[in-house]
Amino acid sequence: MKFCSNCAAPVVFKVPPGDSLPRYVCDQCNTIHYQNPNLIVGCIPEWEDKILLCKRAIEPRYGLWTVPAGFMENGETTFAGAARETLEEANARVEIGPLYALYNIPHINQVYVLFRARMLDLDFGPSEETLEARLFTEEEIPWDEIAFLTVRHTLIRYYADRKTGEFPFHMGTIERPAKR
């Protein structure tokens, strides 16, 4: 951020009075421009013993597989956002079920919120964001081609839970990967 989105004056990065963290501040119109974490909402769409994954047609992680998930939009709920992303990425209609996982990713200012979901039909397919949408059994999951650590962790746990028949809510934190 270089300029004030309210008055176009250059902004200064400093701690405002009464605050404890530096913010982008406009000294001309006194607007403080807060920057906060983003919510990523998504789901694990289930059909019998299979789940629906999407092969990404966009960066980051073009060509790798993920569950349907994306940035939550203003004006929607977390579960409405998860259903919308599933429609946008896989042309699939789901009934959103219980909250299954929340992952903190502090080094990129994101919080992932993932639900389990029931696919309403088998009418799904690729989209502008997705090269291919496909149902996978556990044995077919492309473990070496999963796009994101959050999704990998969630699926590992999901299949462990499947063996017990119980799916308790899980919370975790993804740390910044160590430099090689």
Added chain:
Amino acid sequence: MKFCSNCAAPVVFKVPPGDSLPRYVCDQCNTIHYQNPNLIVGCIPEWEDKILLCKRAIEPRYGLWTVPAGFMENGETTFAGAARETLEEANARVEIGPLYALYNIPHINQVYVLFRARMLDLDFGPSEETLEARLFTEEEIPWDEIAFLTVRHTLIRYYADRKTGEFPFHMGTIERPAKR
């Protein structure tokens, strides 16, 4: 938003190519300025049969009572944010426990994430944001002076759960209040 924070040119509110929702777009430097929901993180600080509430010294809802909660900051986890808010608002140190409630508030683009928490000591007090911090038994809760619907709903459920001894995770949505 009136001006581009990257180049100071006026922004246009329109649907970018390949998108489905209008965004603030800069036609000069081609930056798309996304606006997304904010996370509010907080907790119910517990001490024996009491919980800690804060009387707000800031707007909105100046003078009304709430659990410690506030905007999650970049670079932190949800539970670190909840502990930080408790320190800032009530000068209280807590050990954050299980996730207890998630509330969607789509008409103000917020998602509340509330944990249960264990107070580590009785050394707490007011702050710049809080007129008074006080422990309450259930009988003492000022039900008519609770600042936010999310907090009211959460506390009603909390005391119902206390009677059963189990505190399952709860998710809800706060709708826009009807106009009078």
